[in-house]
Amino acid sequence: MAAEITKPSPLGRWEKALTRSYWWILFGGILVSSILREPLGFWPSIALTIAVLAAFTLVVARLATSEREARLLRDVERGLIECAIRYPKALPGSLSSRWEQGLAEVNNGTIKFQPLGSPTGHVREFSELTSHGLLDLPPKKPAELKRSWKIAAIGTDKGDLEVATAEAGLTLLADHTDLNAGPK
Known part of the structure; x- marks a missing residue:
């Protein structure tokens, strides 16, 4: 019989959101930029979109990091x-x-x-x-x-x-x- 190891704890929801976020962040950025282009202009809408998406990504990354650390500690136990x-x-x-x-x-x-x-x-x-x-x-x-x-x-x-x-x-x-x- 081959040796087996215990399955690790499953990823948390913020970890999953961070790993799957690249496509919907790109899609969301294009959508928001196109909506804001008319009232703000091209460059201001791009700058505002990048700032909002960067802030959103940073918040999700922080939540995912704390969730990951807790998961790894559970696994060590x-x-x-x-x-x-x-x-x-x-x-x-x-x-x-x-x-x-x-x-x-x-x-x-x-x-x-x-x-x-x-x-x-x-x-x-x-x-x-x-x-x-x-x-x-x-x-x-x-x-x-x-x-x-x-x-x-x-x-x-x-x-x-x-x-x-x-x-x-x-x-x-x-x-x-x-x-x-x-x-x-």
Whole structure:
């Protein structure tokens, strides 16, 4: 039987609105601009439309961000973290040496990792977790790593593994390993 991980919490309504908003914002902008063009003129109607749409997008983005943070904290309480992994001892330039984003379920001293974009895909399982501490971020941060993420070096039954995740994820990993607080 193939390993499976717990399904993450569903996206909230503001998160869905933000990800689906691009087309209706474009349509709404064109519509509002065409309505305001007659009384205001071309350039003032374009400027006012852009200002209103930018303000609306900013409000929706803030609501979606707070909703996303709450969803991710709920997932951490259930043992799920959003992360990226890589194998530090892989050949440089190989696919294994690159960061791979996905979801990980941390439970009973094991990590089950499912890559992003493969909801029914292959789940990799790592056990016998031992901590090698936190690592410094590379001088040029890879695009796969989010801004607030930190990197933890972990030894597993399948070799060394680097896991990049947010603070809440590091706390969960520390509970299942003996993760040190300082960079290596």
